[in-house]
Amino acid sequence: MYIFDSVQKIKREFISLKKNEVSLYVCGPTVYDDAHLGHAKSALVFDLLSRVLRAEGYHVKYARNITDIDDKIIKKASELGVSIKEITDKYTEAYHVDMAHLGIQRPDIEPKATESLDAMFLMIQNLLDRGHAYQISNGDIYFDTVSDAEYLSISHRVQNEDEKQNRVLNSDEKKNSADFALWKSVNDGDISFDSPFGKGRPGWHLECSAMIEKHLACENVSKYAIDIHGGGADLLFPHHENEAAQTRCSTNHEIAAYWMHNGFVNIDGEKMSKSLGNSFFIKDALKIYDGELLRFYLLSTHYRSNFNFNDEDLLASKKRLDKLYRLKKRLFGLEVHSDMQTAFKTKLLHALKDDLNVSTALSVIDEMISSVNETLDSAGKHKELKREAMIDMAYIEELLGFGLQNPFEYFQTGVDKETREKLQELIEKRNIAKKEKDFATSDSLRDEILSYGVTIMDTPQGTFWERV
């Protein structure tokens, strides 16, 4: 397995801290609103990663957090006059529903900030004890960035002159403008939590560091807490930089051995943002597109590239996914359960092992589809070939998470029962006309069938219709 480490900025061979085990932590959503396509992309990428690692034989411990303490949640709750739990429960559930539609497996652990406060207190106390944090007069606790010689080693940023000047100009008690809050004290009756440091709420960077320590970190094994830490590219700074600093200074290890950051999703060439009014929520996309198609499309480009979501490309993806299902149609009826290794399986995994090279993986799939179709065309009954193709298809389902539907239903989704029956009736009539070589009638029947927004195809197995 090779992984592009976005901190070292090179592709590195992946060597796990513990033999055959991988700990993976991905920054999950802040649950104050519906998830958009960007959340989908990130969840999809790391879903794929965990599948590939498992296929490689690793026992994967995958954690993706739910940030359920956050100023935006509190703001929304107070605006609506409800508890933050009402907000977070609602959007956590919505997140799970969206992810399920995209075929994303649930992570092994889904830690919540509200359930990890003990770990945060411990970390803050450690940082205070070790002289990496300080409390100011209003009760806020800050991380002292100057006390960490390695600060900025994750993002490779350099402190500029402005920031140094800010330090002097700053009227508050922060020692350095780059210092960030570990604990915000709250005295104004806002929603807050009790802590050894007084009432308040944790800084958002702290949540992830603490949850990693609590749920994933392996002690005394190496100089790293976990194997892989992932998230969106925008999290590299300041979020991950600060996470790394907190962990480094409060424990005896660095936070992660490998860092992975996925690229952004843009809509028709524009950045998704609320101010532009083009946030594309998953639940809205699902009203138009099949979840599996969205999975296929969002996964079709390398995870590190930025992704430009648009209808034209999505249609091309649909046609590509259709090919897979057409082959599945041809193989329909065959039941195969086998762990048999095939050349295809080896090639597919090999592609994905290379930093999740999905493009190559898809080309391997396309070539398999073409090759099987070709053989099937040239010499009808190839039982062994069909069996092997079925095994290969099952592997695609397992590794990439698409191709799971019944192939006939896949092409017919969204057509009601009444129409189905009508179509079946028309097809039978047409087949009779065809048999009698009454092509004028059969063609007019076909026109009628087409008017239902479907297309038909005559095959050796009979006549089938598909939604256009």
Next chain:
RNA sequence: GGCGCCAUCGCCAAGUGGUAAGGCCGGAGCCUGCAAAGCUUCUAUCCCCAGUUCAAAUCUGGGUGGCGCCUCCA
């Protein structure tokens, strides 16, 4: 302004030193009563300039053009 990423066929997109994968669209053909589906086949020298090398899309330098982060963000 600081740090960084990217530029490959009409479109999407791999390849990162050894002579350009794959998909969509399009052309031609096979199959088909005609279609559809499937199959066969055709279509790029890699933004520009200079350099390194036996050899560069791949490395170096300089342009040009996109984009990201630096504030909450997947």
